[in-house]
Amino acid sequence: MNLIVVYDLLYMCVHFFVCLGPDIDNSGYVSDFELHELFREASFHLPGYQVREIIETFIAGDTNKDEKISFEEFIYQELKSKKFSETFRKSITRRDGIRSFGGLSRISSEGTQHSYADEEKVAFVRWINKALAKDTDCQHLLPMNPDNDSLFTSVRDGILLCKMINISQPDTIDERVINTKKLTTFTMRDNLVLALNSASSIGCTVVNIDAQDLMAGKPHLVLGMFWQIIKVGLLADIKISKNEGLINLLLHGEELDHLMSLSPEELLLRWVNYHLRNAGTETIDNFSDDIKDSRAYFHLLNQIAIHQEYSFRRVHIDMSGLSERNLERRAELMLQQAAKLECRQFVSPLDVTSGNSKLNLAFVANMFNMHPGLQHAGHINGIDVAQIEESKEEKTFRNWINSLGVSPHVNYLYRDLCDGLVILQLYEKVNVAVDWRRVNHPPYPILGKNMKKLENCNYAVRLGREVAHFSLVGIGGENINEGSQMHTLALVWQLMRRYTVMVLSDLGDGERLGDQIILNWVNTTLSQKRKDTQISGFKDQLISTSLPVFDLIDIIAPGSVRWEMVRKGDKKRMSDEDKHNNAKYAVSLARKIGARVYALPDDLVEVNPKMVMTLFACLMGHGMKKANH
Numbered sequence: 001m002n003l004i005v006v007y008d009l010l011y012m013c014v015h016f017f018v019c020l021g022p023d024i025d026n027s028g029y030v031s032d033f034e035l036h037e038l039f040r041e042a043s044f045h046l047p048g049y050q051v052r053e054i055i056e057t058f059i060a061g062d063t064n065k066d067e068k069i070s071f072e073e074f075i076y077q078e079l080k081s082k083k084f085s086e087t088f089r090k091s092i093t094r095r096d097g098i099r100s101f102g103g104l105s106r107i108s109s110e111g112t113q114h115s116y117a118d119e120e121k122v123a124f125v126r127w128i129n130k131a132l133a134k135d136t137d138c139q140h141l142l143p144m145n146p147d148n149d150s151l152f153t154s155v156r157d158g159i160l161l162c163k164m165i166n167i168s169q170p171d172t173i174d175e176r177v178i179n180t181k182k183l184t185t186f187t188m189r190d191n192l193v194l195a196l197n198s199a200s201s202i203g204c205t206v207v208n209i210d211a212q213d214l215m216a217g218k219p220h221l222v223l224g225m226f227w228q229i230i231k232v233g234l235l236a237d238i239k240i241s242k243n244e245g246l247i248n249l250l251l252h253g254e255e256l257d258h259l260m261s262l263s264p265e266e267l268l269l270r271w272v273n274y275h276l277r278n279a280g281t282e283t284i285d286n287f288s289d290d291i292k293d294s295r296a297y298f299h300l301l302n303q304i305a306i307h308q309e310y311s312f313r314r315v316h317i318d319m320s321g322l323s324e325r326n327l328e329r330r331a332e333l334m335l336q337q338a339a340k341l342e343c344r345q346f347v348s349p350l351d352v353t354s355g356n357s358k359l360n361l362a363f364v365a366n367m368f369n370m371h372p373g374l375q376h377a378g379h380i381n382g383i384d385v386a387q388i389e390e391s392k393e394e395k396t397f398r399n400w401i402n403s404l405g406v407s408p409h410v411n412y413l414y415r416d417l418c419d420g421l422v423i424l425q426l427y428e429k430v431n432v433a434v435d436w437r438r439v440n441h442p443p444y445p446i447l448g449k450n451m452k453k454l455e456n457c458n459y460a461v462r463l464g465r466e467v468a469h470f471s472l473v474g475i476g477g478e479n480i481n482e483g484s485q486m487h488t489l490a491l492v493w494q495l496m497r498r499y500t501v502m503v504l505s506d507l508g509d510g511e512r513l514g515d516q517i518i519l520n521w522v523n524t525t526l527s528q529k530r531k532d533t534q535i536s537g538f539k540d541q542l543i544s545t546s547l548p549v550f551d552l553i554d555i556i557a558p559g560s561v562r563w564e565m566v567r568k569g570d571k572k573r574m575s576d577e578d579k580h581n582n583a584k585y586a587v588s589l590a591r592k593i594g595a596r597v598y599a600l601p602d603d604l605v606e607v608n609p610k611m612v613m614t615l616f617a618c619l620m621g622h623g624m625k626k627a628n629h
């Protein structure tokens with residue numbers, strides 16, 4: 001067996017696992033839908049028919065005839081298919097800076113070789129060093145040396161991850177909950193658990209990774225975590241509700257709805273092209289091949305600088321680098337100009353010339369955040385930006401969905417669920433078997449494209465009604481397909497509810513768990529320990545004080561609540577400020593003791609019964625798990 005081929009294949013698998021969060025449904029198997037996705041995301045430039053061909057070959061050779069391909073089979077098939085391995089090799093050798101190291105992983109207990117990209121490590125270290133430079137809790141770790149393994153050793157105590165999460169999505173973690181002093185293995189582990197549960201609450205995919213992996217500093221997992229967290233922060237403001245100026249990116253005759261449905265990555269591309277058009281130069285299609293020559297970047301920087309005209313410090317962009325013949329030297333000259341605008345971040349000249357799309361996306365996103373260079377869109381009439389804002393519920397659902405590692409990533413609930421595929425993946429997460437042979441996969445034919453999507457939605461609704469026994473009165477596949485808000489939310493909520501109580505059913509005797517059972521558990525647990533915070537239901541106003549939550553946490557994990565932090569006062573008349581203070585602390589504490597809570601502090605303060613139920617259910621699951629041990 002040719003060793004190079006083996007290495008390539010391993011690299012490829014790891015690449016799939018690590019960078020793309022593959023084995024999308026986390027089943028240990030690759031379904032053909034996943035393969036489609038993998039090829040697409042890995043940018044292997046294979047036309048659709050070739051992908052189908054490969055999949056068919058795989059399925060024909062599916063050794064145990066279960067119509068699913070396990071990774072072992074996948075690799076085995078790979079080795080036999082020489083032509084295919086060549087394709088991969090070509091795409092792999094284009095990449096440089098790959099480091100390998102030995103080690104065990106969950107992917108294969110036989111000791112798999114992992115690879116990670118050195119340039120990512122360098123970029124993230126520099127970014128973290130800068131972001132946390134002034135944070136007094138990180139002084140024992142910073143600045144990290146980008147040239148050695150200090151990122152992987154520094155991640156151990158969990159502080160860096162918690163802090164970066166808090167920067168990406170402010171207020172996600174109540175900093176009082178982070179252990180910063182006299183750290184022991186246990187308190188470091190608590191921090192990592194807090195980081196993982198908080199990361200999932202902001203939509204990072206944390207399947208297949210636990211505190212142990214991070215404590216061991218496994219490079220591919222550490223880099224994967226940081227990239228997800230950094231990306232959430234970089235892309236957070238690239239939406240119209242956060243920056244009205246984006247309305248300028250409407251193309252002639254385009255509806256706002258369409259612009260709103262674009263992903264942050266697509267909007268960024270639009271943004272770059274908007275400036276390139278203003279500069280009268282060619283537009284780009286991607287952040288890989290098309291930016292390698294630095295041309296687009298020079299013009300983009302120049303446009304941004306022109307927009308700065310009226311600010312008191314004018315920056316002049318020197319465009320002479322455009323005539324430099326050596327692309328790497330040209331990229332360096334370009335980055336020197338970027339530095340004048342304080343946005344030399346994430347990429348080295350080599351990352352530009354090699355067209356590293358991940359790091360170039362980060363470079364551009366950061367540039368957008370610092371200098372959007374867009375005028376206020378006051379001249380566009382009839383647009384109510386408040387209407388565009390995502391509701392808290394939509395955001396929580398979206399984060400929950402993304403944290404499960406569905407593909408593609410969901411940016412906009414109603415658009416991204418309308419072909420049924422994400423919903424069908426969610427069914428698998430809640431133990432409802434999906435017959436993927438009945439599902440239509442992209443690329444859809446141009447003619448009858450919507451019909452294919454509608455069929456998926458019909459199937460999704462039927463599964464909900466017939467197998468999951470959801471209440472879907474008056475909901476049809478067409479409602480999901482049209483992106484009807486009310487109907488989509490109703491279905492997604494029932495999926496999330498089932499997901500939340502599933503862990504309870506696993507622990508209990510399998511009965512279907514009603515709210516009443518959770519409520520009884522809350523009351524019984526509280527009264528057994530002589531707490532006086534029983535609740536009459538998930539709408540009980542006492543919940544707005546978070547006091548029942550603290551009491552439960554105190555029972556499940558004695559000693560974890562620092563009562564001096566909790567505002568008690570008059571239960572019946574607590575101020576809003578005290579309620580918010582408590583809710584923030586309570587949600588972070590729950591995550592720190594291991595409960596994967598998606599609810600937000602506001603859900604407690606406003607006593608949002610759905611999210612309150614999920615929080616108590618998580619605590620119950622956690623409490624029962626501990627009791628069973």
Ligand SMILES: *[C@@H]1O[C@H](CO)[C@@H](O)[C@H](O)[C@H]1NC(C)=O
Binds near residue numbers: 150153
């Ligand atoms: C990395 O280099 C720094 C010096 O710049 C050193 O203090 C640190 O111990 C090194 N870390 C590792 C993990 O090698």
Ligand SMILES: *[C@@H]1O[C@H](CO)[C@@H](O)[C@H](O)[C@H]1NC(C)=O
Binds near residue numbers: 166170172175
């Ligand atoms: C975490 O978030 C809170 C609220 O936004 C803020 O007070 C705190 O300083 C943040 N910490 C960091 C490291 O940004």
Ligand SMILES: *[C@@H]1O[C@H](CO)[C@@H](O)[C@H](O)[C@H]1NC(C)=O
Binds near residue numbers: 288
């Ligand atoms: C980027 O876009 C150009 C066309 O502008 C295309 O030739 C190239 O293949 C694309 N690269 C990738 C990686 O998609």
Ligand SMILES: *[C@@H]1O[C@H](CO)[C@@H](O)[C@H](O)[C@H]1NC(C)=O
Binds near residue numbers: 516520523534535
């Ligand atoms: C829980 O306790 C409250 C207060 O004692 C009581 O009003 C309520 O009926 C109880 N609910 C359940 C489900 O036991």
